[in-house]
Amino acid sequence: xxxxxxxxxxxxxxxxxxxxxxxxxxxxxxxxxxxxxxxxxxxxxxxxxxxxxxxxxxxxxxxxxxxxxxxxxxxxxxxxxxxxxxxxxxxxxxxxxxxxxxxxxxxxxxxxxxxxxxxxxxxxxxxxxxxxxxxxxxxxxxxxxxxxxxxxxxxxxxxxxxxxxxxxxxxxxxxxxxxxxxxxxxxxxxxxxxxxxxxxxxxxxxxxxxxxxxxxxxxxxxxxxxxxxxxxxxxxxxxxxxxxxxxxxxxxxxxxxxxxxxxxxxxxxxxxxxxxxxxxxx
Amino acid sequence: xxxxxxxxxxxxxxxxxxxxxxxxxxxxxxxxxxxxxxxxxxxxxxxxxxxxxxxxxxxxxxxxxxxxxxxxxxxxxxxxxxxxxxxxxxxxx
Ligand code: SF4
Ligand code: SF4
Ligand code: SF4
Numbered sequence: 001x002x003x004x005x006x007x008x009x010x011x012x013x014x015x016x017x018x019x020x021x022x023x024x025x026x027x028x029x030x031x032x033x034x035x036x037x038x039x040x041x042x043x044x045x046x047x048x049x050x051x052x053x054x055x056x057x058x059x060x061x062x063x064x065x066x067x068x069x070x071x072x073x074x075x076x077x078x079x080x081x082x083x084x085x086x087x088x089x090x091x092x093x094x095x096x097x098x099x100x101x102x103x104x105x106x107x108x109x110x111x112x113x114x115x116x117x118x119x120x121x122x123x124x125x126x127x128x129x130x131x132x133x134x135x136x137x138x139x140x141x142x143x144x145x146x147x148x149x150x151x152x153x154x155x156x157x158x159x160x161x162x163x164x165x166x167x168x169x170x171x172x173x174x175x176x177x178x179x180x181x182x183x184x185x186x187x188x189x190x191x192x193x194x195x196x197x198x199x200x201x202x203x204x205x206x207x208x209x210x211x212x213x214x215x216x217x218x219x220x221x222x223x224x225x226x227x228x229x230x231x232x233x234x235x236x237x238x239x240x241x242x243x244x245x246x247x248x249x250x251x252x253x254x255x256x257x258x259x260x261x262x263x264x265x266x267x268x269x270x271x272x273x274x275x276x277x278x279x280x281x282x
Numbered sequence: 283x284x285x286x287x288x289x290x291x292x293x294x295x296x297x298x299x300x301x302x303x304x305x306x307x308x309x310x311x312x313x314x315x316x317x318x319x320x321x322x323x324x325x326x327x328x329x330x331x332x333x334x335x336x337x338x339x340x341x342x343x344x345x346x347x348x349x350x351x352x353x354x355x356x357x358x359x360x361x362x363x364x365x366x367x368x369x370x371x372x373x374x375x
Contacts, residue, residue: 025358030310031310032310032313034357036357036358044354185357186355188355189354192354225314
């Protein structure tokens with residue numbers, strides 16, 4: 001029996017406790033992992049919309065970030081690897097009134113599920129895709145990913161990654177996304193506002209969030225979690241409206257953050273209705 | 283070294299005041315809240331929580347401005363701030 005006089009009788013309640021499955025907290029994410037911050041920003045943005053919680057669905061694929069679907073107290077789907085976007089597209093087509101959020105990692109969305117991403121963007125599916133980009137495959141032990149920067153060390157590239165990584169904002173905007181932004185977990189306020197804005201946006205919205213994976217990426221590249229955050233503080237520059245072609249991730253040169261694309265284009269749903277259901281009212 | 287001038291209306295601005303709350307057993311000791319609190323309120327405590335991490339403690343609780351930054355950057359839902367009721371009451375009058 002411990003008797004701690006400072007301990008409150010009732011456990012204190014975090015303001016987001018109504019949106020998380022508190023019985024599963026602490027979550028599995030490692031100390032210093034940024035996924036929890038992205039998750040928390042997403043929940044804060046959901047809360048900020050003022051829309052009832054039963055109008056939201058969260059869909060995740062597989063990976064560390066994809067655990068998010070299991071911690072959120074909303075209708076949520078933890079789907080097969082890479083297939084978060086097709087599941088989300090199905091949900092949206094069946095029930096266009098739902099706000100569908102895809103919360104997943106870079107490996108899931110851009111390697112295993114890369115094709116789904118570009119085609120959902122092309123068709124302008126009305127989804128909000130939050131991609132936690134930790135530059136590696138965290139859950140499986142830190143192998144080289146499609147987003148690993150050139151020369152970065154991973155378990156499968158001990159001499160450094162010989163390849164060039166994807167530039168995700170460029171890929172999203174070239175594929176036709178209506179809204180494209182990039183933030184880091186240090187820019188929590190901009191990130192929260194951005195997710196909020198993306199949820200209100202009709203069409204395919206994509207937000208890339210740079211996030212440390214200290215255990216499987218940082219450790220091999222001599223970056224402690226706080227070092228990564230310092231990098232986000234010192235080696236990034238916010239340029240809203242910048243050309244996504246210049247948004248490649250190279251911390252030596254500086255990484256561009258901000259909102260790259262915010263355009264209006266007919267969504268998949270409205271185009272489908274006008275072509276295939278010309279007589280229906282909606 | 284400050285590169286900015288003091289705003290002209292500094293005297294009139296009511297600085298909000300808050301209390302920071304720490305849910306010790308959720309913390310994994312990453313130190314983000316401690317490092318990035320704009321008012322340097324927090325520090326690692328010497329005690330351990332249930333999982334063996336050192337959670338933060340409010341070393342200078344009176345300076346908290348209720349900015350919620352620790353609350354959003356914490357990956358663990360382990361810290362949050364609330365507005366101090368007294369100040370809130372005087373603000374609205
Ligand atoms: S392995 Fe990396 S990405 Fe996965 S929880 Fe740990 S730190 Fe986060
Ligand atoms: S609310 Fe702001 S000032 Fe108060 S402890 Fe948190 S980060 Fe520091
Ligand atoms: S940010 Fe959260 S997990 Fe990290 S030290 Fe602070 S309270 Fe603990």
